Amino acid sequence: MYGLQLLVGKILPFVTIVVLVAGVTQRIRRWHKAAVTNIALFPSATTDKRDMWREVLGEIVLFSSFRREHRQLWAYTWFFHLALLFIIVGHTRLITDWPLRVLFGMSPQSVDSLSAWGGGIVGVVALATCALLLFRRLTLPRVREASSGEDYLVMLLLLAILITGNMLRFGSHFDVTRVQAYFASLFTFTAIQVPSDSLFLAHFLLVQVLLIYLPFGKFLHIPGIFYSKPLLAKDY
Amino acid sequence: MNREVRDREKSLRAIVDQVKAIRNGPRVLQLYMDLCQKCGICAEQCHVSRAFPERRTNPAVRSDLIRKLFKRHGSALGPLLKAVGSARDIDPEELETWQRDFYECSGCRRCARFCPFGIDNSVITRKGRAVVHTLGASPYMMSETQRTSDETGNDEGQTYASFVDACSFLEEEVKDEIGMEVSIPIDQKGADILFIPASADLISFPETYMGVAVFFRLLKDFDGTTWTMSSKAFDGANFGLFTGDDAHMKRKNQLAYDACIELGVKKLVIGECGHAYRIAKRLGPTASRNKNPFETTNIFCLADEYLAKGAFKFDKSRITEKVTYHDPCNFARSTGIYEEPRRLLRAFTDTLVEMTPNRTENWCCGGGGGLAVMDSQEQVTKLNGTFHDYRMKAGKMKVEQIRASGAAYCAAPCANCKRQIMQLMEHYETGVKVGGVFDLFMKAVVWNDAGTGTRATTGQPQPAGKAAAATQQKELSDGL
Numbered sequence: 001m002y003g004l005q006l007l008v009g010k011i012l013p014f015v016t017i018v019v020l021v022a023g024v025t026q027r028i029r030r031w032h033k034a035a036v037t038n039i040a041l042f043p044s045a046t047t048d049k050r051d052m053w054r055e056v057l058g059e060i061v062l063f064s065s066f067r068r069e070h071r072q073l074w075a076y077t078w079f080f081h082l083a084l085l086f087i088i089v090g091h092t093r094l095i096t097d098w099p100l101r102v103l104f105g106m107s108p109q110s111v112d113s114l115s116a117w118g119g120g121i122v123g124v125v126a127l128a129t130c131a132l133l134l135f136r137r138l139t140l141p142r143v144r145e146a147s148s149g150e151d152y153l154v155m156l157l158l159l160a161i162l163i164t165g166n167m168l169r170f171g172s173h174f175d176v177t178r179v180q181a182y183f184a185s186l187f188t189f190t191a192i193q194v195p196s197d198s199l200f201l202a203h204f205l206l207v208q209v210l211l212i213y214l215p216f217g218k219f220l221h222i223p224g225i226f227y228s229k230p231l232l233a234k235d236y
Numbered sequence: 237m238n239r240e241v242r243d244r245e246k247s248l249r250a251i252v253d254q255v256k257a258i259r260n261g262p263r264v265l266q267l268y269m270d271l272c273q274k275c276g277i278c279a280e281q282c283h284v285s286r287a288f289p290e291r292r293t294n295p296a297v298r299s300d301l302i303r304k305l306f307k308r309h310g311s312a313l314g315p316l317l318k319a320v321g322s323a324r325d326i327d328p329e330e331l332e333t334w335q336r337d338f339y340e341c342s343g344c345r346r347c348a349r350f351c352p353f354g355i356d357n358s359v360i361t362r363k364g365r366a367v368v369h370t371l372g373a374s375p376y377m378m379s380e381t382q383r384t385s386d387e388t389g390n391d392e393g394q395t396y397a398s399f400v401d402a403c404s405f406l407e408e409e410v411k412d413e414i415g416m417e418v419s420i421p422i423d424q425k426g427a428d429i430l431f432i433p434a435s436a437d438l439i440s441f442p443e444t445y446m447g448v449a450v451f452f453r454l455l456k457d458f459d460g461t462t463w464t465m466s467s468k469a470f471d472g473a474n475f476g477l478f479t480g481d482d483a484h485m486k487r488k489n490q491l492a493y494d495a496c497i498e499l500g501v502k503k504l505v506i507g508e509c510g511h512a513y514r515i516a517k518r519l520g521p522t523a524s525r526n527k528n529p530f531e532t533t534n535i536f537c538l539a540d541e542y543l544a545k546g547a548f549k550f551d552k553s554r555i556t557e558k559v560t561y562h563d564p565c566n567f568a569r570s571t572g573i574y575e576e577p578r579r580l581l582r583a584f585t586d587t588l589v590e591m592t593p594n595r596t597e598n599w600c601c602g603g604g605g606g607l608a609v610m611d612s613q614e615q616v617t618k619l620n621g622t623f624h625d626y627r628m629k630a631g632k633m634k635v636e637q638i639r640a641s642g643a644a645y646c647a648a649p650c651a652n653c654k655r656q657i658m659q660l661m662e663h664y665e666t667g668v669k670v671g672g673v674f675d676l677f678m679k680a681v682v683w684n685d686a687g688t689g690t691r692a693t694t695g696q697p698q699p700a701g702k703a704a705a706a707t708q709q710k711e712l713s714d715g716l
Contacts, residue, residue, distance in 0.1 A: 027270070034263035038518045038525070039356055041348055042572035043596050059354075066352045070277060077352075142285070143276035146296040149321030151274050216313055217322075221353050224271045228354035231264055236518065236525035 001196065008205045009194030013186060016208040023215025024223070031227050040235035047235050056229045076136070080129035086122040087165075090115060094176070095183045115176075123169050127162040130155065154217060157210055164203035171199065247331050247371050254367045255305045264359050269306045271353045272296055278347035278357060283600050283633045284340055295347045298337050299360040329618075335373050336618040338364035340626070342604030343478075344565035349596055361605070366480025374479050375614035375623075378606060382475045382484050389491055390435040390471035399470060402438045410446045416683060418449040424464035425499050431463050431535075432492055432516075433507030434651040435471035437672075441654055444508050447674030451539060454683060458547040463505075466495035472512030473651065477519070478606030489520025496522065496530045506534045508649035508672045510566030517571055535674070536567075536576035536649070543583055550680040555585035559676065560643035562591070562634070562657060563598035564650035577649060577673050584680035591637040601648065602631030603656025624659070631660045638668055645669045647676065 044055045058064040067074040092099055093115060100111050134155045137143050168174045178195050185192035195201075214220065258265050278295035279285045285293045292298065307323035308314045317323035327333065341361040348356035368374055374382075384393045394402070403420040410418045421427065431452070437445045452463045469491040476485025496504050504522055506513040513534045516522045522532050542548065561581055567573040574595040581588045591598070601608075607630075610623035619626070634657065638646055646661070648654050649672050658670045 030259070031263055031266055034261065034266050037262045037264060038523070039264060039359060040518065040570070040572075041345060041356065041596075042569055042574075045572060063352065065350075069350060073275070073277070137274075140276060142279040142289075142294055143274065145291045146274040146276060146279070146294050146300070148274075149319075150317070151322075153320055216311070216317075218270075218273055221271045221273060224267055225353055227263065228267045228271055231267070232348065232354050232356065236523070 001198075004201060005194040005196060008201050008208070009182070010186070012205070012208050016211050020211045020214060024220070027215055027220060028223055031224070036231065038234075038236050039231055041232040044233050045235040046233065049234075052230060052233045055233050056226075059229050060225055073136070076129050076132050079125055080133065083122040083126035083129065086118065087126060090119050090122070094179050095187075096180065119169055123162065123166045127159070127166060130158050130162055134159065150217065154213070154219065157206060157213075161203065161206045161210060164199060164206065168199055168203055174200070244328065248326050248328070250371060251330055251334075251367055252305070252309055252326055254370070255302060256309050258302075258306055258363070259310050261363075264356065265363060268299065268355050268357075268360055269303050269310070272299065272303065272355055273353065275352060277350050277352060278355075281350040282347050283344075283602060284342065284630050287602075287630050287632050288340075292337055293340060295341070295357045298341060299355075299357050301334060301337060302360055302364055331368065331371060331373055332618045334364050334368050335375070335616050338368060339375055339605075339607065339610075339616060339619075339623075342565075342600050342602060342607050342630070344600035344604040345569045346565070346597070346600060349569055358605070362477075362480045364480075365478070366482075369479045369481050375610055375616050376612075377610045377614050378475060378479050381606075381609065382479060382481065385471070385473075385475065385488060386484070389468055391473050391475065392435055392439060392471075394435060394438070396467050399435075399438070399467060403465065406438075406442055406446050406449065409442065410449055410678075413446070414450070414678065414683075416450060416453065417685075418446075418453045420449055421462070421464045423467050423499065424462070427462040427464035427499060427501055429461065429463040429503045429505050429538075430469075430492075430496050430499055430501040430530075431465055431505050431507060432469060432472040432495075432512065434473040434509035434512055436473065436651040436655075437507060437509075438470075441508075441651065441672060441675075443675040443678070444649075444672030445674075447672065447676070447678035448507060448535060450678045450681060450683075451535075451674060454548060454681065455542060457683075458542065458545075464499060464501070466492075466499060468498075469495040472506050472509050472516060474512060474515050474520075475606055477511050477515055485515060486520055489515055489522055492516060493521040493528070496528070501530055503538070504530055504532045505538055506532075508535065508651070508674065510564035510570070510650040510653070513573070514566040514570045534567075534571075534573060536573055536580065539677070540576040540579055543580060548583070549682040550584050551682050552585050552680065554680050555587060555645075555676060557644035558587045558589050558642055559585055559645045559647060560589050560591055560638060560641045561594075561673075562601065562638075562646055562648040562653055563595055564648065564653045565598075565600055565604050567649065568598055569596045577647070580673055581647060581676065584676045589641045589643055591641045599633045599637055601634050601653045601656045602627050602629075602660070603652045606652070608652035608656040627656060628660065628663045631656060635660050635664045635666065639666060643668060645671065645676075647671060647673045649673050 046052050063074055063078050093111065097108065097111055100106060137147055137151060182192060182195055258269060274296050282295050285295060304322065304324040305326060307317045308325060311317065314323055338361050341357065343358035343361050345356055345358045348358065381391050385391045388394065400422060403422065407418055407420055410416055433445060455461045472492065474485055474488045476482060476488060492504060504516060506516050517524055517532050522528060524532050559581060561578055563574050578588065607623060607627060613619050613622050646657055646668055648657050648670055654670055654672065661668045661670055
């Protein structure tokens with residue numbers, strides 16, 4: 001157990017951060033530096049930069065044309081991404097309470113109940129939509145024929161993370177203050193005991209695997225869409 | 237090692253090298269290597285994928301031909317990505333597969349219109365075709381057309397003499413048809429407009445071309461605007477877009493640029509040819525972003541502008557059959573021209589009916605990306621059957637759309653769409669006539685050589701001697 005704690009809690013996090021930051025930066029830099037060609041696609045292509053970004057942000061934030069054209073898949077994916085966003089915001093609390101408290105003027109108690117209720121709901125929504133997406137991939141022939149091992153593996157990884165995360169949320173043995181103390185010590189390089197809860201360690205390990213995978217795989221579509229949508233929407 | 241094996245290895249190496257080079261290529265390609273989630277939307281929105289429900293026609297799978305090879309060779313993690321199935325090794329028959337698969341995509345960009353990540357598979361298709369082209373393996377008709385074009389300046393290999401002949405023949409034809417004196421000026425310096433159609437119009441679709449001549453004649457009557465053709469650049473069609481050969485694309489469009497400069501025109505007007513307009517407006521030397529001393533536009537925008545000024549009068553009762561409008565991919569999705577031709581058609585007739593879906597969501601005719609000109613197997617060894625067979629199947633969606641509209645005439649302002657839809661209508665025995673928008677312009681327009689009909693406002697005096705023909709107006713009772 002101690003070896004796992006050491007590896008997952010004290011060594012891997014630094015590898016994860018380096019790989020994640022360096023990998024994502026390198027990939028985005030490569031896109032950023034590359035030559036841009038005019039491939040405007042109508043009706044949304046425009047020569048006005050402000051119009052372009054208005055259109056593109058609507059696409060990115062609301063998946064607007066996707067919502068009009070493929071309502072069911074839009075529902076799965078939009079709620080899935082929204083839940084992930086809330087989950088990421090919620091996880092900041094494991095490092096410190098203050099952003100939520102300062103931003104929303106909340107008391108520590110209300111942060112607690114928001115995380116219990118809100119966190120619980122988004123955790124379930126994310127798990128359900130993720131499962132639906134995987135089910136869809138397995139059952140629709142035109143989706144299945146295009147899918148490779150990577151497409152399934154990352155979905156299974158996400159499912160495992162969401163399941164362990166929900167177990168931590170709905171189980172009774174999770175102590176936020178200990179995790180906060182751990183992260184504080186991790187980032188200030190003052191060694192402190194890693195929480196020994198095996199569910200926590202499993203969840204934390206899977207998340208780090210995901211973060212290490214991120215720069216090399218398909219999930220880079222989130223920063224990528226900020227580059228790809230404007231290409232079609234911009235006209236000279 | 238025998239020669240054939242050596243050649244094959246050399247071509248496989250060339251493919252890998254060109255795929256690797258995507259790392260330093262344009263942003264579009266780099267992004268498209270990374271972003272696809274395999275959501276399956278493109279397969280649902282692609283006419284080919286629907287007509288041939290096989291794995292290889294799925295746009296995401298076709299693009300994976302390049303994507304998986306890029307991941308294998310363009311990344312340090314190649315072997316790892318291969319282990320999870322998102323990268324692959326090159327296949328001995330790679331070139332033959334690409335030759336077939338990338339020419340089964342018509343590059344119509346309908347998938348791009350619907351892709352949640354903004355992936356335009358036509359860019360990947362074009363890259364694949366470009367690699368095939370550098371290895372000398374483009375389908376026969378593709379490479380042959382490019383060669384002819386480089387030799388003669390036009391895709392049909394017309395000489396100066398045959399071009400001039402064709403023009404004067406069509407002048408006669410217009411006179412016979414509607415009794416109007418038109419002239420098709422050639423190399424007229426100082427004209428306001430240089431007009432460039434697809435030269436196929438001269439031979440295969442003369443009625444479109446005649447309609448354009450009538451249109452320019454009325455433009456001159458209205459406010460003195462003059463036009464000219466160029467004997468050096470009378471073909472806007474450009475197979476460089478289809479084969480992925482950028483050098484050819486630039487070279488051909490340069491002819492148009494040079495002609496504009498030499499003749500000193502204010503406007504370059506492209507005719508009923510979608511990809512010619514896309515290249516002229518957005519990709520080649522004549523593109524608008526180059527801040528040229530002339531404006532690049534198309535015949536629909538020009539005609540629409542004059543329609544709004546009240547330059548023409550039409551007798552709507554002449555066209556009684558239902559007319560539908562097919563949006564060519566390069567006019568609608570790629571250059572945003574879909575309302576102008578409709579406004580014109582609605583001025584010609586009250587019988588315009590729409591296909592569903594339409595405009596930027598319109599289904600491709602099945603002949604896009606240069607496919608329309610290919611009939612035989614075209615030396616594509618892996619193709620099962622001929623390109624004609626393929627196109628007739630790929631166009632089924634279009635046929636159903638046209639049938640459902642109930643139209644008797646389909647206006648398709650693109651030489652490729654025209655040819656493909658004509659063949660489709662014949663193959664499926666629908667009895668629908670196919671032509672251009674300007675064919676109908678000529679049928680519906682009311683004109684008057686004395687000048688009272690069409691030049692109510694700013695027209696200039698007519699040359700004498702034409703008065704005789706003035707009141708004579710041929711009835712076009714033969715309909716469509």
